[in-house]
Amino acid sequence: MIDNAEVRTRIAPSPTGLFHFGSARTALFNWLFAKKHDGRFILRIEDTDRERSTEEYELDAEGALSWLGLGWDEGPETPDLYGPYRQSERLPIYERFAKKMVEDGFAYYCYCTQEELDKERKELEEKKLPPKYSGRCRNLSKEDADKCKAEGRKPAIRFKVPENKTIKWKDLIHGPMEFDSNLIGDFVIVKPNGDPIFLISNIVDDAEMKISHVVRGDDHLANTPKQLMLADAMNLPVPEYGHLPMILNPDRTKMSKRKNPTSITHDFRDEGYLPEAVINFMAFLGWTPARSASSTADAGGPKINKEFFTLDELVGEFDFSQVGKSPAVFDVEKLNFYNGYYIRQMELGELAKRCLPYMEKASLVKKEDEKLLDVIGLVQERMKKLSEAPALTEFFFKKPEYDAELLIAKKSTKEITLKALEESYKVLTEEVDFTRDSIEQLLRAMAENIGVSAGEVLWPIRVALSGKAASPGTFELISFFGKNETLERIKTAIDMLNSK
């Protein structure tokens, strides 16, 4: 049983690229688990690779998590508790542990050069042998070491992998796991420039920061035995481990930006996805609510499938027993479905507010006002992404451009269309009440009077007003535009048809 008081989880992004969808899902599961058990969720920046880490990417990770609503209880800006939470500021700690391991005989200096190692690996691969480090520097004599030093070689520190050991742990998701230490070569833990490798900094920090549960991607499964051996050598407490199945491209390879949108901030947030939708979608990749959660009835009763969950509801339902073991393909169609749903559910004022940046960028509106509200209201149910707002509403702000041919409804003719438009123009000129319902009454009656189907009247007017084959309804458009603009646009349409 999990002791609520002790649950501490973390997300440990490496700021070497834009915060990735896969990392976000890992963060979500960690966050949910922490919240579920009244624990704490920690953000730790793993920027030990100084060549590739940037502040921009660190900010991107924070922006992504904030946008998703996955707030952290401890992080770089709150270093007081177990901080600092940026590994670049913790280098002395890793150095101390690494030195201690060398002193205690658990690790050693390795003077092999990159070239030597590459060559060695290539030879092994050619012989179809496992590309495992030979351990050449393991028992380097004092003289040889001195010789290397004299040559100016800077040593890396390698961990001395113990022989004939079976490393075991019980994975939160996969169950009992077992690895044979003989299959693992001595691995580097500190680079010649003194920077630690993920393997050591990660487990040292998990211990120092009192992380109770490490939930990460399946790609770390094979790293776990190495880290367990390190923890053993350093006498560090070991957290529980859970390895989440991967998220895949359609071709079933590990999800990548080449083949999918992956950046939370660029591809999802800026493209007009709602965090609610992304969260909901993400949660269902590899997880399903327990039977009892999705149904008011008992497990044996009729199952009611619930598919929409808020973050709070997710906290209530989340459990590792419901996390699947098999990888899942990222399907943007499903995300679009969730996004459309959340857009439709959203309160109009809120939706307008969220559409505003896109509208401003397209130079359609400058501020949030009545008109924006009305316009967004008219396209709300057909919007899948906020970024579609400008394209969907452009004709409300500018005279539409379209081909006169479009005015003629399917199965109608130019003559009937012209007549319909002219008659409409006439009755609308005399009308004063431009509310939706009275317009509907008026136009329907008119269509009947001139012996034309409703569609043959309403289609051309709708096109005259919107310039589009698909748009909000005719009556809504007329009542939105009002008398002057409506008549003007109908007049333009009549002229276009005549001159055709």
Add this chain to the structure above:
RNA sequence: GGCGCGGUCGUCUAGAGGCCUAGGAUACCUGGUUUUCAUCCAGGAGAUCACGGGUUCGAAUCCCGUCCGCGCUGCCA
């Protein structure tokens, strides 16, 4: 090559030996509502449960083998 992890409709999944003539969601198709699109509603098609052997009265579910896919095998994380 070695080790590890996986394998139920295109996709996400339900499934813990009989409730499964394998359920839901999405996507797709059809019909209804409607002036178009969308929404909404109804219906349809779509899975030899990777394959082969067991165990059992009975297997998608348990066991073994095979195949396939992916991951790791870095002085990346």
